[in-house]
Amino acid sequence: MADVDDDDFEERFEEFCAMxxxxVEAELEREMAAYNRxxxxxxxxxxxxxxxxxxxxxxxxxxxxxxxxxxVELFTGYLRDRQKRLLKLRIERATGVYPGSA
Structure with a gap:
């Protein structure tokens, strides 16, 4: 999750593709563990x-x-999904329970 410049990214991506x-699975697990922490x-x-x-x-x-x-039709659906997520976040903030997580 460290910030890298473009040259570092390209080098790391080439290394990643060669794994x-x-x-790859081990690297992804490490990164997910760092994100979860x-x-x-x-x-x-x-x-x-x-x-x-x-x-x-x-x-x-x-x-x-x-x-x-x-x-427009596709993106309207995506926008609607994001708006629902905002509403669920507000409900979670107010009640402490995320809707649909029961």
Whole structure:
């Protein structure tokens, strides 16, 4: 999850592509474990804010695409899904329970 410049990314990507399947799986497991440690270190408010920001960014991207006239029906569905996610996040923030997680 470290920031890398473009040259480092290209080099790391070439190394990643040259890995065997078991090495790829091990690398992915390490990265997911690091991400999960980071996510678990956040407070509930920080987790909410991060999730909300991501959902809002998605809404803005889909709205921008719809305004440009790209696959309006498809992107309208994606926008609707992001709006539902925002609503579920608000409900979780208010009640402590994420809708549909029972």
């Amino acid at each position: 065997s399947e078991t090495e 980071w996510w678990d270190s956040l407070t509930p408010l920080q987790q909410y804010r991060s999730s909300r920001r991501s959902a809002l960014d998605g809404c803005m991207a889909w709205r921008r695409s719809i305004r440009q006239g790209w696959c």
